[in-house]
Amino acid sequence: MSTRRLTLSTIDGVPLVRPGDDVTAILLDALKVSGDALADGDILVVAQKIFSKAQDRYAKLSDVVPSPRAQKLGLEIDKDPRIVELILSEANEIVRYRPGVLIVEHKLGFVMANAGIDASNVAEDGDEDDRVLLLPINPDGDCARMRAEIRERAGVDVAVIMNDSVGRAWRSGTVGIAIGVAGLPAILDLRGEHDMFGRPLKTSIVGIADEIAAAASVLQGQADEGAPAVVIRGYAVEGEPTTAQALVRDKSEDLFR
Amino acid sequence: MSTRRLTLSTIDGVPLVRPGDDVTAILLDALKVSGDALADGDILVVAQKIFSKAQDRYAKLSDVVPSPRAQKLGLEIDKDPRIVELILSEANEIVRYRPGVLIVEHKLGFVMANAGIDASNVAEDGDEDDRVLLLPINPDGDCARMRAEIRERAGVDVAVIMNDSVGRAWRSGTVGIAIGVAGLPAILDLRGEHDMFGRPLKTSIVGIADEIAAAASVLQGQADEGAPAVVIRGYAVEGEPTTAQALVRDKSEDLFR
Numbered sequence: 001m002s003t004r005r006l007t008l009s010t011i012d013g014v015p016l017v018r019p020g021d022d023v024t025a026i027l028l029d030a031l032k033v034s035g036d037a038l039a040d041g042d043i044l045v046v047a048q049k050i051f052s053k054a055q056d057r058y059a060k061l062s063d064v065v066p067s068p069r070a071q072k073l074g075l076e077i078d079k080d081p082r083i084v085e086l087i088l089s090e091a092n093e094i095v096r097y098r099p100g101v102l103i104v105e106h107k108l109g110f111v112m113a114n115a116g117i118d119a120s121n122v123a124e125d126g127d128e129d130d131r132v133l134l135l136p137i138n139p140d141g142d143c144a145r146m147r148a149e150i151r152e153r154a155g156v157d158v159a160v161i162m163n164d165s166v167g168r169a170w171r172s173g174t175v176g177i178a179i180g181v182a183g184l185p186a187i188l189d190l191r192g193e194h195d196m197f198g199r200p201l202k203t204s205i206v207g208i209a210d211e212i213a214a215a216a217s218v219l220q221g222q223a224d225e226g227a228p229a230v231v232i233r234g235y236a237v238e239g240e241p242t243t244a245q246a247l248v249r250d251k252s253e254d255l256f257r
Numbered sequence: 258m259s260t261r262r263l264t265l266s267t268i269d270g271v272p273l274v275r276p277g278d279d280v281t282a283i284l285l286d287a288l289k290v291s292g293d294a295l296a297d298g299d300i301l302v303v304a305q306k307i308f309s310k311a312q313d314r315y316a317k318l319s320d321v322v323p324s325p326r327a328q329k330l331g332l333e334i335d336k337d338p339r340i341v342e343l344i345l346s347e348a349n350e351i352v353r354y355r356p357g358v359l360i361v362e363h364k365l366g367f368v369m370a371n372a373g374i375d376a377s378n379v380a381e382d383g384d385e386d387d388r389v390l391l392l393p394i395n396p397d398g399d400c401a402r403m404r405a406e407i408r409e410r411a412g413v414d415v416a417v418i419m420n421d422s423v424g425r426a427w428r429s430g431t432v433g434i435a436i437g438v439a440g441l442p443a444i445l446d447l448r449g450e451h452d453m454f455g456r457p458l459k460t461s462i463v464g465i466a467d468e469i470a471a472a473a474s475v476l477q478g479q480a481d482e483g484a485p486a487v488v489i490r491g492y493a494v495e496g497e498p499t500t501a502q503a504l505v506r507d508k509s510e511d512l513f514r
Contacts, residue, residue, distance in 0.1 A: 004484075006265040006476055096512040103512065111427035165463070169426040169513040170368035171434070172506045173444045173464025175471065187430045206422070207430025208475065214432065215472030218465065218492065219263055227261075235475065249429045255353040255360065256426040256513045 006234040008219050009036070010227035017228075019056035024149040026050075027229050036231075038150060040157045043235055045216035047228040048135060048164040048179060049118065051142050057134040059086055077102060083119055083132065090115035090134060095257060106135065109248040110179060112166050135164070139180025140243035147182045159183030159237055162244075163213035163220075169256060176217025178209035178244050185209075185239040186246040207247055263491040265476050266293070267484035274485075276313035281406040283307075284486050293488075295407060297414045300492055302473035304485040305392060305421040305436060306375065308399050314391040316343055334359060340376055340389065347372035347391060352514060363392065366505040367436060369423050392421070396437025397500035404439040416440030416494055419501075420470035420477075426513060433474025435466035435501050442466075442496040443503040464504055 013030045017023060023046070031037055038044065066074065066081035070088055074081030078099050088094075091104035095111055106115050118133040136142050143160040150158055162180030167173075178186060186209035193204070216230040251257070270287045274280060280303070288294055295301065309315075323331065323338035327345055331338030335356050345351075348361035352368055363372045375390040393399050400417040407415055419437030424430075435443060443466035450461070473487040508514065 004267050004269065004476070006263075006472075008263040008265075008472075010261050012261065098512060101512070168464070168506075170506050170511060171464060171467065171504050173462045173467065173504060175432075175464045175468050177428070205430045206474075207425070207428060207432045210428065210430065211432050211471040211475045214468040215263075215265075215475055217463075218468045218472055219261070247428050247430060249425075249427050254427060255355060255358070 004234075006215075006232060008215060009231050009233075010219055011036070011229040011231060012227070014050070014228055017050040017053040019054065019058070021054045023050055023054045024146050024153065028150070028154055030229075031231075038154055038156045038158050038231065039233065041233070041235075041237065042156070042158045043161060043184065043212060043232040043237075044146070044150070044158050045161045045163055045213060045220075045230045045232060046146070047220060048116070048139070048162050049133065050228045051136045051139070051162060051180075052118075052133045055136055055142075057136060058131045059134055061130050061132065073097065073102070083114075083117065086117055086132065086134070087115045090117065108135065108139065108179065109245060110166075110177075112164075116164055116166070116179075135179065136162070140182065140245065141180075143180040143182035143244075157183070159241075161209055161213055161216070163216055165217060176210075176213040176215075176220070178213040178247060181209045181242065181244040181246075183241050184237045186242045186244050188239065209244065210247060261491075263472075263489060265472060266488050266490075267476055268293070268486040268488060269484070271307070271485055274307040274310040276311065276315070278311045280307055280311045281403050281410070285407070285411055287486075288488075295411055295413045295415050295488065296490065298490070298492075298494065299413070299415045300418060300441065300469060300489040300494075301403070301407070301415050302418045302420055302470060302477075302487045302489060303403070304477060305373070305396070305419050306390065307485045308393045308396070308419060308437075309375075309390045312393055312399075314393060315388045316391060318387050318389065330354065330359070340371070340374065343374055343389065343391070344372045347374065365392065365396065365436065366502060367423075367434075369421075373421055373423070373436075392436065393419070397439065397502065398437075400437040400439035400501075414440070416498075418466055418470055418473070420473055422474060433467075433470040433472075433477070435470040435504060438466045438499065438501040438503075440498050441494045443499045443501050445496065466501065467504060 011030050061082045064082040066085040070085035071081045074084040093105050095103045103113050116135040139162045147160045160182045161178045163176045165174040188206040188208045191204040220227045318339045321339040323342040327342035328338045331341040350362050353360045373392040396419045404417045417439045418435045420433045421436050422431040445463040445465045448461040477484045
């Protein structure tokens with residue numbers, strides 16, 4: 001293997017995604033308009049947010065009736081009990097909480113603050129903004145479907161990663177991670193491989209899909225411009241493809257629950 | 258801001274680094290030999306390992322006398338008590354342990370397994386391989402020095418990140434992180450900025466230097482080829498530069514100690 005150069009490019013001109021939209025068609029159209037195209041071996045990294053919007057994973061806060069448990073916890077951590085209710089309904093279990101922070105294991109297995117719910121577009125009042133956005137129900141399935149659609153419609157074989165930004169236990173700031181993967185191994189298991197001296201490698205299991213998701217996140221930016229999709233060219237995909245579930249640490253090995 | 262394309266390229270032909278070597282000279286020479294050069298605004302990401310080697314941060318296991326505490330802990334977690342001794346001597350405190358795993362807060366403030374000590378080149382026996390490699394004492398200072406040397410010798414203004422690969426609390430596989438930073442903000446603080454609808458951003462503090470470190474790690478690879486340094490072009494550095502210490506979560510906000 002000799003991957004020597006990677007290029008990362010945003011897909012520009014992606015319009016606002018609305019419930020029911022065909023995200024694959026939107027991305028392929030945007031590429032065409034800007035004179036670009038996907039090629040075999042590319043990795044397409046797409047932000048969770050536009051999958052969630054297309055799938056109408058909005059929840060209306062005024063429709064949420066918080067349980068007594070959510071009311072009590074909301075009071076304790078100073079968080080809207082309706083949002084707490086949604087977080088709990090998206091979660092397998094609570095991992096930690098303190099004022100303003102609620103960290104759970106999402107039903108998908110990922111440990112995340114607020115179950116990955118995006119409440120940033122909740123305005124002070126008004127019907128229009130009474131909404132939050134939940135994660136897709138099956139990100140791995142979404143990636144597999146997009147990969148198949150791209151093969152069918154554009155005739156190219158690409159890998160697809162759905163990424164989101166999450167906080168870390170001991171480090172400030174969020175980083176991009178992979179919550180859905182199709183067409184490449186989410187983990188590189190190098191156990192048994194050797195360094196240039198023929199000695200066993202120190203770092204033998206690499207969270208490669210998370211590294212790729214973080215790389216795309218650098219370019220996706222967080223602010224005004226909104227670049228939900230990034231094409232990565234030059235990565236030599238090797239090994240058996242897996243889903244993003246390969247990145248979930250087994251509970252038996254988890255020291256931080 | 259409109260960063261639309263990033264290119265990441267390995268610096269090829271970097272020779273083995275030995276104690277006393279001038280890493281900046283080695284990298285600039287390797288670039289010259291391959292007909293490349295750094296440009297203003299580039300980000301140079303360099304693996305911790307070659308800084309440590311140049312600084313002779315080797316420790317000889319046969320020289321290590323484990324304390325009673327290290328002996329007891331080594332027995333309990335089934336780890337060479339001499340390595341446990343080195344880990345403890347590099348650490349502020351133990352965060353968690355279990356058989357085979359010792360997670361500490363390194364003196365640099367980073368929470369890492371084994372205090373970032375690389376024991377992969379410890380052979381079964383023999384003097385030559387009786388060594389492990391510790392982290393540099395001052396990675397931020399090393400990055401600042403390299404940045405100044407590059408400005409002086411090559412006349413260009415680049416940012417420098419020292420990266421290492423670490424495990425995560427809840428996810429399998431290691432990812433690259435920044436343990437030293439010079440010339441760019443390690444954190445993007447977007448609080449107060451807004452999305453394309455004029456609403457406050459969900460993700461407002463981004464660990465951008467960690468994302469860049471992870472991106473470089475994709476290309477550095479882990480195996481035979483050994484690509485210790487990567488040049489990233491196209492990232493629009495904005496904001497006040499910080500050290501990597503900006504990435505250390507304050508203990509008062511840390512729920513996982």
